[in-house]
Amino acid sequence: MYPEFDARKLEGVGFPGILLLPAAMVHEPAMTAAPSPWRFCVAPMMDWTDRHCRVFHRMLSARALLYTEMVTTGALIHGDRARFLAHDPVEHPVALQLGGSDAQELAACARFGADAGYAEINLNVGCPSDRVQSGRFGACLMAEPQLVADCLAAMKAAVAIPVTVKCRIGIDGDDPHVRLRQFVEIVSQAKPDAFIIHARKAILKGLSPKENREVPPLDYALVHAIRRENPHLPIIINGGIHTLEDAALQLTHVDGVMLGRAAYQTPAILCVVDALLFGEGDPVQPEDGLARFMPYVARKLEEGVPLAAMTRHILGLFSGRPGARLFRRYLAENAYKRGAGLNVLEDALSLLSSRHALLEMADAS
Ligand SMILES: Cc1cc2nc3c(=O)[nH]c(=O)nc-3n(C[C@H](O)[C@H](O)[C@H](O)COP(=O)(O)O)c2cc1C
Secondary structure (H helix, E strand, O other): OOOOOHHHHHHOOOOOOOOOOEEEEEEOOOOOOOOOOOOOOOOOOOOOOOOOHHHHHHHOOOOEEEOOOOOOOOHHHHOOOHHHHOOHHHHHOEEEEEEOOOOHHHHHHHHHHHHHOOOEEEEEEOOHHHHHHHOOHHHHHHHHHHHHHHHHHHHHHHHHOOEEEOOOOOOOOOOOOHHHHHHHHHHHHHOOEEEEEEEEEEEOOOOOHHHHHHOOOOHHHHHHHHHHOOOOOOEEEEEEOOHHHHHHOOOOOEEEEEOHHHHOOOHHHHHHHHHHOOOOOOOOHHHHHHHHHHHHHHHHHHHOOOOOHHOOOOHHHOOOOHHHHHHHHHHHHHOOOOOOOHHOOOOOOHHHHHHHHHHHHHHHO
16 A cells, blocks of 8 residues: 655645645545556547657656557558557556457457557547547447447457556437446456546537537546446546646545646646655656656657657646746747757756746746
8 A cells, every 4th residue: 555645745846736635635545455557647648648758757757657649450450560559668657549449450459569568458439539430439439338348358368468448428419327337337348457437428529529628527426436336347537637636536536547638738747646646755856857858858869859859748847837938938949940959958948947037937926
């Protein structure tokens, strides 16, 4: 179990959106005896959680479970498989998310993922985009729980690592209380290792993917009820969790939390995950996390990766601190320039402690 959390560790550490919590709130809920591998996850996000982003996130938290962007079975079977599966060993633990609905293809792709070293394979049953619907996968599979069960069973038979599913609470005109219960009952027969539930419906016609992450209301209570009704199933909750305080509250109901936009846009949240949610070590200072990321950036620059491809993921690191806007703007304006090197990142960092940063703070107040 987790050692008593020492709130004094956070004294004087200015992390935005992170409140000090009573020790009782940061403990594993009584329902599980061992730490869940899904206790804190960073969501799969297309175009955001690429390999550079995941290395950066890993420099901030050793314990967060990271997910790749969704990769379709078609891409892995017919495309440049090595490129789609490429990742850095330092990212671990990292899960590969697959999109597809053909059981045999998913089984083959799960094997590719396991052979490439991923720690888990996750099936996407939550994405509402038109492109995904026309391929008959993503959120529209909420209406085909038996097919999802068959896919997961085939994937589980193919690999020895955990196989999980990420779903919604329903689609379109569904009553989520009926749909989600039916989905979990049928799909759990395939014995997935965990359900990650984005606690809102997907509206397949009429809302964009972005709107589908904001407009349908969140129903956390339903996900908590599913957890109570299925005490043997690891349930991870996702959607609208903005702070570690929200996350710790959720952990009193479910086995794990998955943060998407908040983790990406304010990555300093990750700096306190190990200390606060796992009782491990002291919070990482954002500057120290960035310093650890630098050798990776230097190595990738030598391999020809443009600086901006890496720095675009760190723009929000100092959000809420003096100089954060200067840091962000300097990187956004300079990192994409031809030949931009590590010095651009160092110069951006120096702005944090500059006179300009103090002026920025004075302007804001
Ligand atoms: C830019 C972006 C891309 C996303 N791509 C995926 C994806 O590839 N697979 C997936 O299951 N969900 C994807 N999502 C949804 C997130 O995983 C998550 O379910 C959603 O953002 C709700 O969590 P949040 O409120 O913590 O952001 C994406 C979200 C965003 C913002």
